Amino acid sequence: xxxxxxxxxxxxxxxxxxxxxxxxxxxxxxxxxxxxxxxxxxxxxxxxxxxxxxxxxxxxxxxxxxxxxxxxxxxxxxxxxxxxxxxxxxxxxxxxxxxxxxxxxxxxxxxxxxxxxxxxxxxxxxxxxxxxxxxxxxxxxxxxxxxxxxxxxxxxxxxxxxxxxxxxxxxxxxxxxxxxxxxxxxxxxxxxxxxxxxxxxxxxxxxxxxxxxxxxxxxxxxxxxxxxxxxxxxxxxxxxxxxxxxxxxxxxxxxxxxxxxxxxxxxxxxxxxxxxxxxxxxxxxxxxxxxxxxxxxxxxxxxxxxxxxxxxxxxxxxxxxxxxxxxxxxxxxxxxxxxxxxxxxxxxxxxxxxxxxxxxxxxxxxxxxxxxxxxxxxxxxxxxxxxxxxxxxxxxxxxxxxxxxxxxxxxx
Numbered sequence: 422x423x424x425x426x427x428x429x430x431x432x433x434x435x436x437x438x439x440x441x442x443x444x445x446x447x448x449x450x451x452x453x454x455x456x457x458x459x460x461x462x463x464x465x466x467x468x469x470x471x472x473x474x475x476x477x478x479x480x481x482x483x484x485x486x487x488x489x490x491x492x493x494x495x496x497x498x499x500x501x502x503x504x505x506x507x508x509x510x511x512x513x514x515x516x517x518x519x520x521x522x523x524x525x526x527x528x529x530x531x532x533x534x535x536x537x538x539x540x541x542x543x544x545x546x547x548x549x550x551x552x553x554x555x556x557x558x559x560x561x562x563x564x565x566x567x568x569x570x571x572x573x574x575x576x577x578x579x580x581x582x583x584x585x586x587x588x589x590x591x592x593x594x595x596x597x598x599x600x601x602x603x604x605x606x607x608x609x610x611x612x613x614x615x616x617x618x619x620x621x622x623x624x625x626x627x628x629x630x631x632x633x634x635x636x637x638x639x640x641x642x643x644x645x646x647x648x649x650x651x652x653x654x655x656x657x658x659x660x661x662x663x664x665x666x667x668x669x670x671x672x673x674x675x676x677x678x679x680x681x682x683x684x685x686x687x688x689x690x691x692x693x694x695x696x697x698x699x700x701x702x703x704x705x706x707x708x709x710x711x712x713x714x715x716x717x718x719x720x721x722x723x724x725x726x727x728x729x730x731x732x733x734x735x736x737x738x739x740x741x742x743x744x745x746x747x748x749x750x751x752x753x754x755x756x757x758x759x760x761x762x763x764x765x766x767x768x769x770x771x772x773x774x775x776x777x778x779x780x781x782x783x784x785x786x787x788x789x790x791x792x793x794x795x796x797x798x799x800x801x802x803x804x805x806x807x808x809x810x811x812x813x814x815x816x817x818x819x820x821x822x823x824x825x826x827x828x829x830x831x832x833x
Contacts, residue, residue, distance in 0.1 A: 422587075422596040424473075424634020425650060426558075428481040428507045431600070432634040433474045435489055436587060437464045443472035446495075447487035449480070450503070458490075468631045469580040482508035482517075500594040505557070507652065516654035518804040521700070522556035522599065524797075525606070525745025526564045526770030529586045534569050541567075543772045543796055543819075545591035550821035551798050552595040558652055559599040561633075562745035562768060563606025563662075563704030573612055574621060579628045587632065603633045604646055604659050606704030606746055607715075614715065616666040617680070626664065635659065640686045647683050649690060654810065655803055656696035658687060662704040669720050678721045688731050691740070697810040697831040698739045698803065705746040708753040708765030709784040715746060733757040738832055741812070743801075745769045749779025750793040750816055752827055753786040762833060766814060768799040791816075793824055805831070 424432035433445045444461040448454075459474035479485065484505045489496045508517045528542035535541060551559075566586040572578035586592070595601075609629065611619040619625070629646060630638055637648045645664035650657040665680025679687065691699060701707075706716045707725065717725040732740055742765040753765040765786075770776075780792035793816050802813040808831070815826040 422634070423504050423598065423600050425602060425636045426504055426507060426600040427479075427636075428509055429479050430475055430477040431479060431485075431504060431506065433459065433476055433487060434632075434634050435472050435474075435491075436584065436632075437470045437472070437491060439470065440464055440466070441470070441491050442493070443474065444490045445474050445476065445487050446490060447476050447478075447485050450484045450486050453486075467576070469584055469628070471631045473634060479506040481506055498593070498597065500597055502597050504598065504600065510653070515805075515807045516803075516810070518802070519557040519653050520554065521652075521655075521801040521803070522551055522554065522559045523562055523743050523766070523768045523799045523801065524551070524559075524771045525562035525704075525768060526748060526773040527561070527586065528564075528567045528770075528773035529589050531585055534571055541774050545589060545772060547771055547796055547798060547819040548589075548591040548595055550817065550819060552598065553821060554800060554817075556599045556800065559595060559601050560657070560700075560702055560743065561601065561603035562702060562743060563604055564608040564745060564769075564773065565603055565605065567608045567773065568611065576624050576628070579624060580631075583628060583632045600652075601633070602635050602650060602657070602659070603629075604661065604702045604704055605629055605663060607663060610663040614669055615663060616668050617664055618668060619663075622664055641682055643682055645683070647686070651696070653803065654696055654807065656694045656699045658690065658699065658701045660687060660701060660703045669715070676721055677724055678717065679724065684724070684728075688728070691732070691737060692735045694737075696739065698741055698812055698829075699737070700801075701740065701742045703742060703744050706744045706753075706765065706767055707742045708755055708763065708786055709751075709767070709782070710786055711782045711784045713782065729755070729757065729763065732763060733759045733761070736761065740764070741766065741829070743768065743799075747779060747782075748774060748776035749782075750791070750797050750799065751779070751782075751784065752788040752791040752814065753784060754788050755786050762829070764829065766799060766801070768797070768816070770796060771798060772796065788827065791825055791827065795819075795824075797824065
């Protein structure tokens with residue numbers, strides 16, 4: 422897997438099935454005679470035999486190919502293993518165009534541990550279609566794997582579930598060619614609707630970091646999957662909706678999804694940002710007015726209102742939440758009294774069960790026609806001159822066909 426990609430380095434990930442030494446060779450495609458090699462990493466059982474290697478000899482804006490080595494032997498892969506480092510555009514050119522893919526709710530069937538009856542997961546053609554779009558970055562919006570009853574309470578169980586999902590052949594080309602970044606939701610954190618009281622959240626956090634390669638996990642000395650990334654001229658705020666969450670059903674408990682330290686960091690960082698688009702990744706729906714299930718409106722309305730009030734008060738433009746969880750997709754849009762738009766692109770589900778009645782959800786902020794009640798993924802394409810950037814949104818079906826699209830202009 423390719424993790425985060427920056428100008429001077431990228432993270433490369435692999436998993437073995439026994440203790441082994443892992444390293445990667447990589448080279449600039451236009452200059453294949455000069456090959457670099459990452460430091461070697463010894464895999465171990467406690468981390469699921471995963472290895473995180475840093476390719477730190479990159480130059481900005483170059484295309485690279487890489488090759489996996491295990492115990493000194495080349496391990497060829499039957500799909501492209503290439504990437505492009507981020508461009509150094511500041512003070513030189515307009516920001517580069519790039520494509521971000523988003524999706525959530527990735528269920529891979531395993532009959533021995535699935536619920537009896539019809540499998541909850543679909544076939545996996547959608548992953549092949551997604552990889553064929555050649556996104557620069559794939560942002561996973563939670564429920565990226567589904568922990569089940571045998572998995573929840575042990576480290577080995579969690580490792581098994583992640584390993585089973587990662588072993589899916591249809592998933593490999595996407596992991597290998599796009600920079601993969603992730604936040605989590607309840608199913609890759611613990612049992613259904615888990616909150617901050619989950620006693621195995623430390624283990625879940627450990628395993629998440631073993632299987633993903635975000636730039637950072639946690640801010641201001643906190644744990645959790647909170648993070649930040651910049652790609653081209655776009656800021657990405659990665660929020661943790663589980664680690665600090667108070668119980669959904671405790672009437673006398675403090676009511677927070679993000680927790681005060683994370684919330685304060687997010688507001689401050691958002692206000693400090695100068696990006697034309699600020700992508701806020703969150704496991705569950707933020708903007709929807711539907712007071713149902715685990716929407717922000719239903720469970721933490723005061724915190725939602727405080728975030729929206731802050732965005733309005735600080736006159737912050739270009740805020741786009743990207744969310745999962747709901748098993749259908751839609752675009753929500755709100756114009757605040759400062760005249761700025763706030764958006765929420767919900768993208769769900771990749772392979773898990775579909776909410777065929779999602780379009781009936783009473784969300785008064787839904788953009789007409791955007792409700793999609795079949796398996797789907799979403800592409801966000803950023804383009805245009807530095808002061809006139811545009812975001813083109815398209816929702817795609819399992820075969821890659823465009824089902825719906827929408828465009829947002831910088832400042833609009």
